[in-house]
Amino acid sequence: MTDPLPTNISYGTVNGRFATATLTTGDADGYPNLTPATGLTVTFTASPASVLDKTASPAPVTIEMVPIVCQVDSSGYLLGGDGQRGVQLIASNDPDLDPHDWTWHVTFLRNGSKPAAFRDFDMTVNAGVEYDITLVAPVPSSTGVSLSAAQSAELAAVAAASAAAGSATTASTAATTATAAAGTVATAIAGVTTTTLSAVPQGSLVIDIADPAYGLPAPGTASDAAFAAAYAATPVGGTLFCGDRDITLTAQQNISKRITLSGGRFIISGARPFLITATAGTLAGVILNNVQITRTGVSGASGSAITVNTTKVQLNNCVITSASGAALEFASGTCDGARINGGAYSSGHGGGATTIIAESGAQNDDIRVLGATVRHTGYGTAIALYSASSSVIQGCDVRGIRASPWYDRTAGDWTLFSGSVWRTTERTDVATNAVWVGGTSGDWATTKVEYPEGPTTTLSAGRWISPGDGFLYIRLSSSGDPNASFTRTRRTNGYGILLYSTGSATDGIENNLVADNYVEDTDGFGIYIKAGQGTALTNRTRDNLCVDVCKLGVAVGTLPFAGIATLGCESLIMSGDIVRRAGTTAFPVPGFYFLHDTVNSKFTKVQATGLRCEGASSTGYLFGLGRYMMVNCVTDSAGGTGYAAGTQVAGELYVDLIGCEATNSGT
Incomplete structure (x- = not known):
């Protein structure tokens, strides 16, 4: 059973139309055509995980803000949950909610993959206001990689602070100049945020990995040193911006402080790309936004693409593929x-x-x-x-x-271990979870019997054990030779x-x-x-x-x-x-x-x-x-x-x- 949200909550409307410019062979006019971007999923994620509606009727309520996942129709228009064009979102400036004046994070997936054409961004949704995504999304530059409006504002403010510090006689004068510069930049950004930036807080610096200072090489070349240098330069609370760049790694990178890793297509063969170990407390809370990782060339079970060993980690709209x-x-x-x-x-x-x-x-x-x-x-x-x-x-x-597939044991696999207990090498892919024994492969379907696992290698009849020493042990219910039977082992997954x-x-x-x-x-x-x-x-x-x-x-x-x-x-x-x-x-x-x-x-x-x-x-x-x-x-x-x-x-x-x-x- 579901109930409507409390009546004191207000909403804004977000519309959008998405298309691709395609050139059709044989087209009479020779110009590209507009093709609807079908298969696109647009997700709106509120920055707070939950909001409090303290004046709700019939009683106050805590509301979990789960992501709102929307599709587009055959013409490329954004659809709401009712199948109509346009989606209604909770107003981020609703004064009845605590907190308020937050933002919605807008992300895109197309047929399960991150599309390069549609860039993620943040936006406010004010009560009673109708928005069009095309009009509020940040405009990409014609060259290089575009930053979100908030990131651009931060960079501009940091540049102003640096310039001010160079000519000011005191640190306080530099901070005052930076505050004015940041406010000017933020005020000029329409439709993205209504909050005017003050002085850039300590740790809010955006580090762009493409800055020549970090030596990012051409795509396909090992970039470990450049990533490590840019990461080291990113302060606690800051953003390491990797954008749409292909970044090749050859070894594991450790993230041990609270940063936001934004963008980047990371490619690695063999090693685990990232271990997130930021210490709980002020260093916890690592965020990965729109990060893509492809881990290739690994055989067998060899860890993970990302291992997290700390609290409050967020992964927002990431695409992670691990070969093993x-x-x-x-x-x-x-x-x-x-x-x-x-x-x-x-x-x-x-x-x-x-x-x-x-x-x-x-x-x-x-x-x-x-x-x-x-x-x-x-x-x-x-x-x-x-x-x-x-x-x-x-x-x-x-x-x-x-x-996992069945693993068939054949005649000659088993050697006598002790008494009526026989053993064979454990399956090479994963550990055994189940053992079934039949007469022969020809009658196995009708004669198969599942054996329970035993506690030790001193097995009672009709049991098996895999103690982790590289062998599988079995004692047939008849206490005979398992080489004369047909045995299959299985992994339960x-x-x-x-x-x-x-x-x-x-x-x-x-x-x-x-x-x-x-x-x-x-x-x-x-x-x-x-x-x-x-x-x-x-x-x-x-x-x-x-x-x-x-x-x-x-x-x-x-x-x-x-x-x-x-x-x-x-x-x-x-x-x-x-x-x-x-x-x-x-x-x-x-x-x-x-x-x-x-x-x-x-x-x-x-x-x-x-x-x-x-x-x-x-x-x-x-x-x-x-x-x-x-x-x-x-x-x-x-x-x-x-x-x-x-x-x-x-x-x-x-x-x-x-x-x-x-x-x-x-x-």
Whole structure:
């Protein structure tokens, strides 16, 4: 259920028309034609993460300012959420909001990539005023790379300050002259900001990497020294401006102070491009705006394109592609307050990397992944937040997520280790998560049996273990020779969105929100929320759409493979989520699966409203032990029963179906 914003909030209107000048072969007049810029996405991101409406009726309210993502129509005109031309935005000067007099950051993506033709900028949106993006966007220079209006004002003010300092007898005289110069520059900028700049604050200097002082070489030439010099010259709170330039790196660059890295197309082979380690406190809060990174030439799991190991990092409309390893990695327990606003992220790892990952272990709080486009050209998972609380994954577009392939063991692979325990070298891409044993390759589909993992290399019959020493150990249920059997190992991944708590009692997942996401074409779960020893209270899902998900069916029998699944969530609130086709005829799975966690004594408690399952290859809704209140939920064209109890152990199962429907189900 959604409600309108409070009536005391005011709005402005933003219009826009976008086109490309193209030359058509055979055109009679010989002049370029205007072609609508279809496939363009325009995102408006408010500078405050939230605003307070203290005079709202019927009660004060805190409003989270999520990015507003707009499309353009076939004629290139900007569309609002109602499909009409023009978008209504909350007025940034609305006095009823705290704060007010902020700006909207306008960013562009075209078919998932950053277009060079449409430049990002900031603008105010005043109450009752109608704007046209073409009229308020900063005008690029005919040569070189254009700066935003705010950056140009800062540079002009800094130049004035330097000139004043050269002739003034005291520092105070220089500061007064700089203040006047900055005010003059800001006043001349119309339609971008209504705030007049005062003296440039300490640390607000904009450093342009193209300044000859830093020695930026031609594109394709190693630029590590130039980047390091420009970074060193950028003060805390300042901006390192890289614009539309191609910058080739050969080694990792460390960002250890609070700066804004603006623009730049960074290309690197092998090494991780950026490690962000700014110390918490005054040095935290690194921002990356419109940064593009392409990491190539890496085989195997070798870190990430960006690793974050500090708090309050923001990535706004960045495009990050990693040939191996994650595109973006948040370290365990050190990345509270991180923000991803828009942008496109991709990993091509051949073993099983996660494209955007918050690592497991110590807890991270308040991570927000908003409006990101995620693809995977290798194997792995799209978005995974381990050990995260008070975090949000919202408005993301996730597609084409593949699972690691089977690894087949052949005769002669196994050598006797001890007693009836045999071993073989571990798979070369990633560690084993599942082992299935059959008679021979010819009858494997009908004779296969999944083995559970054992605790040590002293295995009981029908178990396996991969202790990390480079070997996989197994003891057949018959205690025979595994060289006479057909064994396959598997890596469990290929998930769309994952919230996951591991083995620690302190790494619980609480108060998280997964909402308004589109997940399509995954081999594993569309969305999976898994509790561990830690608590898993008050997590929420809302209005997610999962289409053609969990296409490879059950990878491990102990996990609840389905379109959307939960394991051991103690208090989960779901509303409006839709699963449209889960599994296949060959690999059937439920649309929704709620499983208890007997290992950690977690029994699922779910309150669900308006869920919808369309075309699951198995049961529509499958319930493990726990308590469920299902209101106005629907299952349509399920391959099995509409609503069913799963395989149970001793315990309680209560399911209240209120106003629910099951139509066209197989049984």
